[in-house]
Amino acid sequence: MASYSIPQLRSHLFYVLMAVAGSIVLAAMFSVHSMEQHGHIITGMNNQIVWGMPHVFAIFLIVAASGVLNVSSIGSVFNKPAYKVRAPLAGLLSIAMLAGGLTVLMLDLGRPDRIIVAATNFNPTSVFAWNIVLYSGMFAAVAVYLWTLMEQRMNSWSKPAGFAVFIWRFVLTTGTGVIFSFLVARQAYGSAILPPMFIVISFAWGLAVFHIVQAAIYEWNGKHLDEYVQKRMRNLMGVFVIASLYFVATYHLTNLYFARQTEFERFILVEGGIYPKLFWIGYVLLGNVLPLLLIYLPALDRFKRIPIASLLIILGGFCLLYVFIIGGQAFPLDIFPGYSVSSSFADGEIGTYQPSLPEILLGLGGVGVAFLISAIGIRVLDFVPRELPKK
Amino acid sequence: MSDINLQRRNFLKTAAGAAMVTVAPGMLLFDVAHGNPQSVGKVRWGMLIDTAACVPGCNDCVTACNKENGLSGGTAATDSQWIRKIEIKDISSGREVSLPMMCQHCESPPCVDVCPTGASFKRVDGIVLVDKHRCIGCRYCMMACPYKARSFVHEPLQDQNPDVPRGKGTVESCTLCVHRIDQGGQPACAEACANKVILFGDLNDPESAIAKKVKSVVSTQIRADLKLNPGVRYQGL
Numbered sequence: 321m322a323s324y325s326i327p328q329l330r331s332h333l334f335y336v337l338m339a340v341a342g343s344i345v346l347a348a349m350f351s352v353h354s355m356e357q358h359g360h361i362i363t364g365m366n367n368q369i370v371w372g373m374p375h376v377f378a379i380f381l382i383v384a385a386s387g388v389l390n391v392s393s394i395g396s397v398f399n400k401p402a403y404k405v406r407a408p409l410a411g412l413l414s415i416a417m418l419a420g421g422l423t424v425l426m427l428d429l430g431r432p433d434r435i436i437v438a439a440t441n442f443n444p445t446s447v448f449a450w451n452i453v454l455y456s457g458m459f460a461a462v463a464v465y466l467w468t469l470m471e472q473r474m475n476s477w478s479k480p481a482g483f484a485v486f487i488w489r490f491v492l493t494t495g496t497g498v499i500f501s502f503l504v505a506r507q508a509y510g511s512a513i514l515p516p517m518f519i520v521i522s523f524a525w526g527l528a529v530f531h532i533v534q535a536a537i538y539e540w541n542g543k544h545l546d547e548y549v550q551k552r553m554r555n556l557m558g559v560f561v562i563a564s565l566y567f568v569a570t571y572h573l574t575n576l577y578f579a580r581q582t583e584f585e586r587f588i589l590v591e592g593g594i595y596p597k598l599f600w601i602g603y604v605l606l607g608n609v610l611p612l613l614l615i616y617l618p619a620l621d622r623f624k625r626i627p628i629a630s631l632l633i634i635l636g637g638f639c640l641l642y643v644f645i646i647g648g649q650a651f652p653l654d655i656f657p658g659y660s661v662s663s664s665f666a667d668g669e670i671g672t673y674q675p676s677l678p679e680i681l682l683g684l685g686g687v688g689v690a691f692l693i694s695a696i697g698i699r700v701l702d703f704v705p706r707e708l709p710k711k
Numbered sequence: 712m713s714d715i716n717l718q719r720r721n722f723l724k725t726a727a728g729a730a731m732v733t734v735a736p737g738m739l740l741f742d743v744a745h746g747n748p749q750s751v752g753k754v755r756w757g758m759l760i761d762t763a764a765c766v767p768g769c770n771d772c773v774t775a776c777n778k779e780n781g782l783s784g785g786t787a788a789t790d791s792q793w794i795r796k797i798e799i800k801d802i803s804s805g806r807e808v809s810l811p812m813m814c815q816h817c818e819s820p821p822c823v824d825v826c827p828t829g830a831s832f833k834r835v836d837g838i839v840l841v842d843k844h845r846c847i848g849c850r851y852c853m854m855a856c857p858y859k860a861r862s863f864v865h866e867p868l869q870d871q872n873p874d875v876p877r878g879k880g881t882v883e884s885c886t887l888c889v890h891r892i893d894q895g896g897q898p899a900c901a902e903a904c905a906n907k908v909i910l911f912g913d914l915n916d917p918e919s920a921i922a923k924k925v926k927s928v929v930s931t932q933i934r935a936d937l938k939l940n941p942g943v944r945y946q947g948l
């Protein structure tokens with residue numbers, strides 16, 4: 321009985337999940353339609369907080385898309401069998417998240433209908449334009465890589481293809497960081513530490529996403545993940561979490577070192593209301609301390625500690641990006657250093673931002689797109705990691 | 712000649728009576744009209760703003776800009792403001808100054824550097840503009856501008872001025888009233904200010920009033936440390 325009904329139940333559940341993700345994507349499309357009609361007035365964004373919730377989602381997805389490929393790189397470039405068998409899944413997740421992130425970024429444009437303009441009028445000095453190239457190139461690179469992995473005859477090419485992806489994603493995440501480090505006039509950005517910070521952070525977020533998907537797949541198929549593999553991947557995630565925490569701390573400490581930036585740091589870390597709360601509770605406590613405890617304290621073994629730690633890391637990631645992107649803009653530009661200023665355009669004031677439902681739905685829509693692509697990919701093609709027999 | 716008459720008529724129409732009899736604006740108009748067609752490529756339009764003469768609470772330049780460019784004049788966080796009055800106070804000395812702030816028409820404009828589509832561009836005469844038909848509304852230029860000079864059109868627009876195209880979902884900022892300049896006029900704000908705070912002209916023409924004044928009085932560029940060489944300079948800061 322059980323052997324008959326469980327797969328059936330699973331198949332039902334699969335369609336339910338697809339329907340949920342599909343409805344989220346539909347709701348996102350409706351939001352985009354309303355934004356098209358009414359303009360961005362229906363979002364919480366304004367002339368001071370020009371990038372909002374959609375950018376938090378989009379950047380998370382894009383950064384994680386690059387980071388998840390670490391699993392492939394460790395397999396292909398560094399030749400670790402436990403990771404090699406997971407490379408195809410990592411590649412699929414990367415493509416899925418990249419597609420989700422880019423969809424959000426594109427649909428949030430004031431004129432999404434003109435996306436073709438962005439493709440045909442290329443301003444070579446713009447970091448944004450470079451990123452468009454990097455993202456499209458990434459799709460191509462990962463697709464080729466997947467092909468070399470999954471097509472027997474192409475297997476011998478998987479190493480060079482993996483290497484190309486390895487390089488490409490470094491450049492891509494650097495590019496994402498550079499978008500912000502070019503904004504020299506903004507106190508929150510314009511720092512050279514941002515590109516490496518984004519790279520290290522991407523490892524942690526990417527691995528967290530991978531762990532969740534892997535745990536779900538194993539659970540779904542009633543399989544048990546090899547203890548040894550589990551331990552190695554868990555420890556690796558711990559290392560990445562510590563490393564990214566280190567970079568975030570360095571970013572804030574270097575800001576504190578420059579007298580001009582201390583005001584900003586006080587705002588973002590102490591006095592800025594929602595932002596310090598999200599930073600300390602959301603990012604540091606829930607997104608780092610707790611996951612690290614879950615990863616390293618053996619006493620917690622009976623919990624499903626890795627998926628929980630991974631979920632927390634992702635939650636922390638969203639908090640960090642919210643603080644970084646929105647808090648960074650909320651702090652006023654220092655147009656007149658040494659003066660206190662006031663105007664009708666909110667000069668010298670902390671920007672206000674209240675995310676609205678349509679923009680949150682748009683962001684979630686990106687997650688929905690990523691979910692649909694991964695779920696369909698996993699079901700239709702053979703992406704389930706198969707452990708190689710132990711030697 | 713008719714050019715000058717036309718400008719003068721426009722000028723008389725909008726400017727306060729007392730402002731136009733004085734010599735300086737007349738000279739300025741003369742320079743503008745004659746400098747324009749011949750010296751394309753050499754012209755650098757700019758403004759010199761005398762903050763000492765600017766009256767706190769006076770908003771005439773802002774009102775004139777809104778009218779000229781068909782802006783609503785609303786000051787909600789989502790409304791466009793191409794020019795705004797800023798009251799600043801020196802934290803150490805307590806000295807207060809009032810001044811108009813708008814796009815500074817940087818010589819090395821970060822907004823142009825970052826724009827992915829080339830919609831933000833700088834004309835040969837130094838005016839920085841957004842091509843409304845090319846802008847995709849990504850707002851990266853707003854992130855990059857150190858002066859918070861740009862606004863995003865958050866709502867559908869009505870009653871547009873045909874000379875000043877605008878568009879929902881695109882970014883906009885002070886055009887230096889390019890449509891007036893190209894016909895030999897000067898920006899609406901400069902014309903509207905009864906205290907002649909805003910002196911407009913060709914910074915590259917040694918004979919222009921603005922070039923002469925920039926040479927003789929102390930003036931500064933805001934956030935000069937960023938080395939963007941704005942075309943708008945301030946006096947009395």
Ligand code: SF4
Pocket residue numbers: 813814815816817820821822823839855856857858859860861884
């Ligand atoms: S002030 Fe801002 S919008 Fe104007 S040219 Fe400079 S960077 Fe561009």
Ligand code: SF4
Pocket residue numbers: 822825826827828829830831841845846847848849850851852853881882
């Ligand atoms: S909002 Fe428009 S003008 Fe500004 S950077 Fe984007 S495309 Fe260029």
